[in-house]
Amino acid sequence: MSEDVLVVERMRDAAATLGLKFELNYSTNTVNRGVVEGVYYKLLSIFPVLCRWLPCTADFIFTKIP
Numbered sequence: 001m002s003e004d005v006l007v008v009e010r011m012r013d014a015a016a017t018l019g020l021k022f023e024l025n026y027s028t029n030t031v032n033r034g035v036v037e038g039v040y041y042k043l044l045s046i047f048p049v050l051c052r053w054l055p056c057t058a059d060f061i062f063t064k065i066p
Contacts, residue, residue: 006060008024011024011060015062018062019064019065020062020063020064020065021062021063021064021065022060022061022062023060023061023062023063024058024059024060024061025058025059025061026044026048026051026056026057026058027056027057027058027059028041028042028044028045028048028051028056028057029041029057030042030045041056041057044056
């Protein structure tokens with residue numbers, strides 16, 4: 001089993017190339033997660049700087065610049 005990884009800098013560059021605004025929102029929500037995952041995401045919510053270096057759910061938002 002493999003997992004795709006999105007590189008934030010590459011996504012930001014792609015958005016700029018296409019003339020789009022880029023926004024990244026990390027989601028440290030603990031709802032609907034197992035116990036181990038809940039503890040992990042709770043730690044990420046306490047120390048949000050870790051979201052940049054550890055695996056974390058994130059929303060990539062691209063909007064057209066008027």
